[in-house]
Amino acid sequence: MGFSLEVKNYRALQEVIWSPSGVCAITGPNGVGKTTLLSSIEFLRHFLERGIHGAVEFSGGTASIKNQHADAEANIRLTLRQSQCYWMVHAWLRSPLIAIGERVRIGEEVVAGQYPDESAAFVQERELTVSGDSVFSHAMSLLPAKQREELKGLHGLASNFRLYQNLQFWSLRTAGSPASTDLYLHSDGRNAFSLLRNWKAGRKEHEERWLFVRDGLRECFPELFEDLEFLVAGQTVTVQFFVRGLRQPIDVYSAPHGLLVALLHLCAIASAPDGGAVAIDEPENGLHPYAIRTLMDLARARAAAKNVTVLLATHSPVVLNTFNTEPERVYIMEPGHAMLPIALTEHSNPEWLSHFSLGDLYSDQAFGAQRRPPK
Structure with a gap:
């Protein structure tokens, strides 16, 4: 919609x-x-x-x-x-x-x-x-x-609606999440572990959110992530990760940064209600290209299934390349235009765009260019 x-x-x-x-x-x-x-x-x-x-x-x-x-x-x-x-x-x-x-x-x-x-x-x-x-x-x-x-x-x-930026990874690593009854991810992400625990233990409509995140992590990191379990101490919830090839789980403090990044992005997408919208600022940060492409596939599948709008502010050629077959969903903020944003297919001829990777065009400053001021 x-x-x-x-x-x-x-x-x-x-x-x-x-x-x-x-x-x-x-x-x-x-x-x-x-x-x-x-x-x-x-x-x-x-x-x-x-x-x-x-x-x-x-x-x-x-x-x-x-x-x-x-x-x-x-x-x-x-x-x-x-x-x-x-x-x-x-x-x-x-x-x-x-x-x-x-x-x-x-x-x-x-x-x-x-x-x-x-x-x-x-x-x-x-x-x-x-x-x-x-x-x-x-x-x-x-x-x-x-x-x-x-x-x-x-x-x-x-x-x-939530815009996710300035996510508090260090706080999650060192202090975990405060215990709560939250059913959506806060804008700073600090309630992620408590949220996941609530989803897993909640009604079926919320359990599917937990499964989206857990299974999504398995897809993003097929040679790394197996599962996670929750640890509760007083009013604090944290997690430990089961990693392929290791006998013992690792605590969140020692977890790879990209694993936490993907976990929070998947929580953000899953938090959006049916018909709602969510925004993530620079989702590519900290992620391998394979994980980025997989995350984009997961976002598209959920957007279609739940009628959710997912908005991504990005500088990543890898992210933009996932839009090669749908350039009309790429929007440009570019100085000199009276009305913003501009759909890429209005900025450049769609037939011409079809011959290139969008990430390459962006890297070459064919659109969304960072101009130097005249001397």
């Missing part, structure tokens, strides 16, 4: 219109907004969970959230759409206040919203007062059941 995202004047992004689905790669030079593109959806999640002030704080504060090239009076706009449901958020930075305009639509009908410069909001005919909160979160408890059901997918997409 996928989704559509429109962004205007948010951080490094001046204007975005984007409709990804399945497994997609986002590439381009450093500093053009690849990670910002993915974090714009996380901004909306934080708005739902923590209100506008928490979302702005997540984005670096009022000094960082607005694009520096935007007009002084211009607002920040984000629109998320899935099927016929829309969620539109407009923000005006009027220090020390932030004014919010918000609309929730099903088709052409506005079912909830709030007005900028006012604390008043509405859910259908019902008026209510909000103070920096998202009216969308209120609407999911106040609307009639039929409309809540129609909005469930869009709300779930926003509220469950």
Whole structure:
């Protein structure tokens, strides 16, 4: 199913219109907004969970959230759409206040919203007062059941979206995961071992997530990984790995880095609910090309089976080569274009692209080039 995202004047992004689905790669030079593109959806999640002030704080504060090239009076706009449901958020930075305009639509009908410069909001005919909160979160408890059901997918997409970057591998090695009842991977990955334990011991719908991760590790590392088991001490969960050729398991502190990388990426993908979306920043780091290609195969199979959108910000020719037969799923962030991101098949002739490996073209700077400034 996928989704559509429109962004205007948010951080490094001046204007975005984007409709990804399945497994997609986002590439381009450093500093053009690849990670910002993915974090714009996380901004909306934080708005739902923590209100506008928490979302702005997540984005670096009022000094960082607005694009520096935007007009002084211009607002920040984000629109998320899935099927016929829309969620539109407009923000005006009027220090020390932030004014919010918000609309929730099903088709052409506005079912909830709030007005900028006012604390008043509405859910259908019902008026209510909000103070920096998202009216969308209120609407999911106040609307009639039929409309809540129609909005469930869009709300779930926003509220469950995670961007995985800056994963805390050292913390996992030295301190394990705090015991919890979590059923999704946190953005920093520190709850991975507790999460896997919960999946393995949980209902069938969660057990299949555990099997996806365990069997995925076997496929990524066929000559290395056999299995893992959980160790619990007080409020801490850790693991040890059974490795081919060794009589005794090895503890997580001694485990190969790539094994932990793949474990967290597989947990991230498995955490996304049916119809949801997940983003991983530079998934190639620490992985052998074989493991990268296998991880991509696993991501595509799960995306197709669970209707999940997997977004990958990458500089890896190996990752890009896995898109040789579907270049329309590669998106470029490249300076000099009014609208970003650009589908590779709009940037370059698809017939011409079919004669090359995409990773080679990227390495040769045929697209997504890091340009030198003129002397």
